[in-house]
Amino acid sequence: MSEVIQDFLESAKEFANTKIRPFAAEFEEKQQFPAQLIKEMGKAKFLGATFPEKYNGMNLDPYNYGLLTEIIGKADCTARSLLTVHTSLVGSAILRWGNEAQKNKWLPDMAEGNIITAFALTEPNVGTDASSIQTSYEEKENAVIINGSKKWITFSGVADYLLVIATNGKKVNAYMVDTKTPGVTIKPIKGLMAAKASYISEIEFTNVEVPKENRIGVDGGGFAYIVSTALDHGRYSIAWGGLAIAQEALEAMVNYSRERKQFGKKIYTFQLIQEMIANAVANIHSTRAFLEKVASLRQQNHQDSVNETIIAKYLTSKIAMQISTDAVQVHGGNGFYNKYPVERLFREAKVLEVIEGTSQVLQNIISLYGLKKYYKINC
Amino acid sequence: MKEKIVKFISDNLINLDDEIEIKDDDNIFEKGFVNSLFSMKLLNYIETEFNMEVDDDDMEISNFSSVNRIEALIKKKTEVLSD
Numbered sequence: 001m002s003e004v005i006q007d008f009l010e011s012a013k014e015f016a017n018t019k020i021r022p023f024a025a026e027f028e029e030k031q032q033f034p035a036q037l038i039k040e041m042g043k044a045k046f047l048g049a050t051f052p053e054k055y056n057g058m059n060l061d062p063y064n065y066g067l068l069t070e071i072i073g074k075a076d077c078t079a080r081s082l083l084t085v086h087t088s089l090v091g092s093a094i095l096r097w098g099n100e101a102q103k104n105k106w107l108p109d110m111a112e113g114n115i116i117t118a119f120a121l122t123e124p125n126v127g128t129d130a131s132s133i134q135t136s137y138e139e140k141e142n143a144v145i146i147n148g149s150k151k152w153i154t155f156s157g158v159a160d161y162l163l164v165i166a167t168n169g170k171k172v173n174a175y176m177v178d179t180k181t182p183g184v185t186i187k188p189i190k191g192l193m194a195a196k197a198s199y200i201s202e203i204e205f206t207n208v209e210v211p212k213e214n215r216i217g218v219d220g221g222g223f224a225y226i227v228s229t230a231l232d233h234g235r236y237s238i239a240w241g242g243l244a245i246a247q248e249a250l251e252a253m254v255n256y257s258r259e260r261k262q263f264g265k266k267i268y269t270f271q272l273i274q275e276m277i278a279n280a281v282a283n284i285h286s287t288r289a290f291l292e293k294v295a296s297l298r299q300q301n302h303q304d305s306v307n308e309t310i311i312a313k314y315l316t317s318k319i320a321m322q323i324s325t326d327a328v329q330v331h332g333g334n335g336f337y338n339k340y341p342v343e344r345l346f347r348e349a350k351v352l353e354v355i356e357g358t359s360q361v362l363q364n365i366i367s368l369y370g371l372k373k374y375y376k377i378n379c
Numbered sequence: 380m381k382e383k384i385v386k387f388i389s390d391n392l393i394n395l396d397d398e399i400e401i402k403d404d405d406n407i408f409e410k411g412f413v414n415s416l417f418s419m420k421l422l423n424y425i426e427t428e429f430n431m432e433v434d435d436d437d438m439e440i441s442n443f444s445s446v447n448r449i450e451a452l453i454k455k456k457t458e459v460l461s462d
Contacts, residue, residue: 306423
């Protein structure tokens with residue numbers, strides 16, 4: 001790791017520890033992630049971390065981007081989810097499939113935090129079966145007209161642009177849509193169990209006119225290329241986000257168990273507490289090693305990297321759920337109380353088992369991968 | 380080259396039937412041989428394995444729809460590179 005990257009990650013830790021972690025509960029309570037903090041994340045180069053330097057980015061490789069994601073995600077899931085949607089989902093799609101004019105138009109401002117983007121795929125009636133989207137586009141001279149609705153779109157409540165996936169019945173395309181365009185109506189979704197400060201919203205598109213040049217990628221490549229690429233990068237980001245929750249929960253239970261006394265003894269001395277800590281340590285260490293391997297496969301553009309990323313996302317979301325559950329258990333009654341971060345980590349962990357592919361749909365893909373990969377190996 | 384392409388497709392088949400045969404002109408999408416992740420994986424594979432970049436103009440799904448068409452695309456791109 002170069003000295004520049006090392007310094008960058010050190011500054012990210014400092015930033016997370018002073019500007020994000022102490023306020024995580026407040027963000028959730030107010031259901032707002034401060035605009036000023038987003039700007040500061042841009043200035044600190046987190047939002048363009050994977051973009052090349054010519055687009056004001058840091059050009060981080062997959063491993064170091066993973067470390068950054070973990071650092072931010074340990075402090076606060078909302079801040080991490082901004083990286084996931086803005087940098088990983090939308091940023092990676094533009095970087096991979098946008099033309100030079102599009103990259104120059106959006107990436108530098110995205111890196112600086114001057115514009116915020118969100119990825120608009122999911123619809124009220126279309127979740128896992130993403131290829132069945134109903135939001136439509138109709139061609140009209142130099143524009144397309146978009147109609148339909150999207151739901152559960154993270155950070156769309158404050159987004160300047162949405163990468164909208166739409167179909168004309170035969171083809172699927174992805175368009176960058178300025179949220180100020182007439183016909184775009186964004187309605188915040190309240191009452192969520194977690195991700196309360198992530199500006200998750202429902203969006204209506206009513207005859208929204210979008211310039212044709214805002215289409216990202218080839219005509220008809222919206223699902224095969226844009227969605228696949230975006231979700232692949234999204235899953236990689238979530239994988240590190242899961243590790244972040246698991247690590248934060250482990251640290252919380254270690255610290256609590258070394259301070260809390262019951263029956264005249266520190267609770268870490270009880271073997272059933274030790275079991276939970278031992279399992280968490282073992283799961284985190286092995287998953288971290290696996291994530292390092294996945295980062296290396298992604299760096300090589302290895303043909304297994306997509307499937308291995310899916311495994312990583314599946315695994316880390318599982319251990320995040322298990323370890324945050326155990327962390328609540330170790331905290332006893334205090335684990336239910338929002339003055340203790342484990343209460344929030346527990347709720348945030350559950351989200352990761354649903355977004356960017358539910359655990360169940362990922363298991364389908366993983367089992368198929370295994371059934372192919374390990375068939376007749378020694379025959 | 381053709382063997383590598385067939386092996387890659389075979390490694391990504393969603394059908395586990397041992398008897399399945401991928402013919403050179405089979406449309407692998409229409410036959411339901413692969414899932415939605417395949418196009419992106421195939422593109423990454425081609426670009427890495429054959430050290431080439433597929434331009435937007437060549438990104439049509441039809442260029443990746445069969446073993447013969449994939450081979451033709453790779454040949455076209457690598458010939459351009461060697462010219």
